[in-house]
Amino acid sequence: MSHTEVDLFVIGGGINGAGIARDAAGRGLKVVLCEKDDLAEGTSSRSGKLVHGGLRYLEYYEFRLVREALIEREVLMNAAPHIIWPLRFVLPHSPDDRPAWLVRLGLFLYDHLGGRKKLPGTRVLNLLRDPEGAPVLDRYTRGFEYSDCWVDDARLVILNAVDAAERGAVVLTRSPCTSARRENGGWTVTTTNTVTGETQTFRAKVLVNAAGPWVSDVVTRVAGSQSPRNVRLVKGSHIIVPKFWEGANAYLVQNHDKRVIFINPYEGDKALIGTTDISYEGRAEDVTCDEEEIAYLLAAVNRYFKEKLRREDVIESFSGVRPLFDDGQGNPSAVTRDYVFDLDETGNAPLLNVFGGKITTFRELAERGMHRLKKFFPAMGADWTHGAPLPGGEIENADYEAFRETIKARYPWMPRELRKHYGRLYGARIEQIVGDALGLDGLxxxxxGTLYEAEVRYLVAHEWAETAEDILWRRTKHRLHLSEPEQAAFAEWFAATQAKAA
Known part of the structure; x- marks a missing residue:
């Protein structure tokens, strides 16, 4: 049987797998990444969409994790200023929950643990006087405001995969790893494309298992291996509602059960609210947001705000399964968000299993994962991702506001909302979509909404988009801005176009 020789074969097209593939390819290794569905279709597109240190993790004494995440926050801001930007969070203080001194101590640590350089620090708010308190119930008179960052999570995965591919990696979507066997000091890996039926075989020196919620399944069922470590599946659900306050700030509220709920501005006129933390025992593919979770999130918001949300205000909900490293904690909220590597060198065929992790620390995880594998690739390149922009992030001084003016000057015919859409999703690579168009007809x-054929063709050609959902929900969020008839018309056109191209 013919096969392709590679250095590193990565299973899993979420943020960790894409990050590892990018890092390894940039070191000169020959890399293949396979994903059983679409890139970021699982957990990595169903997060709270934040690059943050994890303020609440301080309560569980995760000081090292918080510090590392805060440092990474600024690294990622510089790498992808088009999809990662500062966000100010208003935390109304409830004396029924955490005491004010504890909140202030936590925010002081948060400001100083990670060597903050770009983001403004914490300030105390009078919610009866300051405009940020206008939507909050009058019983909450005191609050705090601090900084973190927003991220388009699915695009973060895509951009890592794009960078990996541009550095020589092969990215296979909708191609599950159907078998991985240790043979003669290496791995024989087989993938099967679920759309075309095409089977490919690779011979890899090292196998990396970054399958997220499916990591344990890959260890046992696919690779026929064993690991003393395991993941604990925790369901986190979010709801999307119309935005109900003025201003660009987000809110963070403390619920009766000590959990914190984020209420973030989303897609201009909407709000993203979440998340829940519930132990999950089912198949990760089957996870959904249930009515009890929706009621919980609505109640948390209504406890703090004058405008009361109702069930019919929920535009959309989504749920993801976090593959957290099982550290034996009973409370799902207390389970560590840190990551752990398990390196199995049986038969001189190394298998690196990745357990846990969070979006903010993906780059560091990938770098440290490659450190673990250096002895197998002594000639591989040095660390390089710390100062390297992601595709579209090649913006001078990582100054997105200045870049906005560049777009405006370059495309004076383009409506403001379209400039914003292209700038935020594609950054410095906007010209690859617009090409030589001199007006909207050229798109x-x-x-x-802001969906034109030129963007669709770019996503198919450069970002592995194969279905209407890939485009409307993971590559973009057009689904939230198109009517149901518009979505149906697009899906029909796209299916016909793809069939003609096949």
């Missing part, structure tokens, strides 16, 4: 068919 091809218009499907509604």
């Amino acid at each position: 091809g068919r218009h499907f509604g």
